[in-house]
Amino acid sequence: MSTDTPTADGADTALAARIEALEQEIAALKAEASNDQKKMTIVATQGSFDMAYPPLILASTAAAFGWEVVVFHTFWGLDILHEKKSKNLKLSAVGNPSMPMPNALAALPGMDSMATRMMEKRIKENGTATIEELIDLSLETxxxxxxxxxxIELMEYDEDDFYDGVTTGVGAATALNHMAESDVQLLV
Amino acid sequence: MSVEYEISETLDVKGLSCPMPIVKTKQAIDPLSAGDVLEVISTDSGSMSDIRGWADGTGGVELLDQKEGEDGGDAVFKHYVKKTE
Structure with missing residues (x-):
């Protein structure tokens, strides 16, 4: 049998190799399609005390489900990851329809701090985790x-201002890619 | 109801609220071996639905039983989660 001219045997071998390659490709695609690994991407845009909780609670719980979780923090959402600012997030008393006081009163100096202190006390009594605990837990899991x-640049923050383990150097395109791959996408 | 399983470990999350009972349960079950049963004791009434939801949505664990009881006047919720793989 000559090796430099195509023979019936050579064509069979090439065909068999092609079939094998395609079978492997199908098996890989099937494995990918049946992969039940879920993914969630949250975009966190708010930096008030009450708005820091939902993304962190959902993220840490999803991690307990074994999901892959990305939380993209932008604008005031950055303050949640800011080591100093995260410990001093405020509940806004003004314009908050759930606060049991009129806006004229809520706008008085010191009202935000008072409302925040009240909520912090309630959180402690209720056994609810602190924001810092939820951040540590999320990073740990x-x-x-x-x-x-x-x-980061707009707010004139420094990369060192954030908790260790926070990913920096990412933008909208990165966030979009994660969202496109996710089963759950949320904007908070 | 007869207890047909042996408890391997007990996790006390009394006083903690959502999402800590779930997160701690996940952390406590990870180092266990297949076949082990984790008992979770919680005072969070939401844990009845949440532990069930977590067990349903998570591979490698099975919720065997849930019990409501009382401890010194406080409602206590007990969950029995088996590690299956």
Whole structure:
């Protein structure tokens, strides 16, 4: 049998190799399609005390489900990841329809601090985790907490201002890619 | 109801509220071996639905039983989660 001219045997071998390659490709696609690993991407845009909780609670719980979780923090959402600011997030008393006081009263100096202190006390009494605990827990359980690079610069923050383990140097395109791959996408 | 399983470990999350009972349960069950049963004791009434939801949505664990009881006047919720793989 000559090796430099195509023979019936050679064509069979090439065909068999092609079939094998395609079978492997199908098996890989099937494995990918049946992969029940879920993914969630949250975009966190708010930095008030009450708005810091929902993304952190959902992220740490999703991590307990074994999901891959990304939380992309932008604008005031950055303050959640800011080591100093995260310990001093405020509940806004003004314009908050759930606060049991009129806006004229809520706008008085010191009202935000008072409302925040009241909520912090309630949180302690209720056995609810602190924001810092939820951040530590999220990082510990593999949640990817990302800080938007454009808003880091806009707010004149430094990369060192954030908790260790926070991902920096990411932007809208990164967030979009994660969202496109996710089963759950939320904007908070 | 007869207890047909042996408890391997007990996790006390009394006083903690959502999402800590779930997160702590996950952390406590990870180092266990297949076949082990984790008992979770909580005072969070939401844990009845949440532990069930977590067990349903998570591979490798099975919720065997849930019990409501009382401890010194406080409602206590007990969950029995088996690690299956």
């Amino acid at each position: 593999g949640v990817d907490l990302q800080a938007c690079q454009m808003t």
